Amino acid sequence: MDYRVFGNQIVLRIDRGEEVMETIVKLCEKEKINLGSIVGLGAADHLVMGLYDVEKQEFSEIKLDKPLEITSIVGNITEMDGKPYLHVHINASDAEGHTYGGHLKAVRISGTSEIFITVIDGHVGREKDSITNTGLNLFKFD
Structure with a gap:
């Protein structure tokens, strides 16, 4: 992993053999990020x-x-x-063009991954849904 900070933007490179979710959590802990958005791509x-x-x-x-x-x-x-709590989705395709997508639990990089994180000045927490009992961890606004 290597990264640079440009204002409220972080440009992150995740290297071969590294796991994306673990790497982003480590970065969030190091940079004290508790609210932001994530976009990226790569090979796995x-x-x-x-x-x-x-x-x-x-x-x-x-x-x-x-x-x-x-x-x-x-x-x-x-x-x-x-x-840090990450809620991330992924789309990926194989050599035959089959596309897969869903809620990302883990992905190991085989080449590189390029991630952009926008840090938002603020705080949004999470709490177990007590409104409609979906079992999901919903946004909790202060």
């Missing part, structure tokens, strides 16, 4: 993503272990229990 060789079933209140999980082109990473950074 291991992907774990899911789909949340609101009725069952659980994630299904899909694991892919093959070369993938990450066509889009998009998400946000908030805070829950005093720690």
Whole structure:
């Protein structure tokens, strides 16, 4: 990992063998980021993503272990229990052009990943949904 800060923008390079979610959390802890948005792309060789079933209140999980082109990473950074909380989705395609997408749990970089983080001056937390009981961690505004 290497990165540079330009005002409220962070340009992040994630290197071969590094895991994207872990790397972004480490960066958030180091730079004390508790609110922001994430966009990126890259190449991967291991992907774990899911789909949340609101009725069952659980994630299904899909694991892919093959070369993938990450066509889009998009998400946000908030805070829950005093720690960075990432909510990130991913789209990726394989050599045959099959496209996969869902809630990102983990992705290991095979080449490089280029991530842009916009840091927002403010605070938004997360709390378990007590309004409609979806089981999701919803935005909590101060």
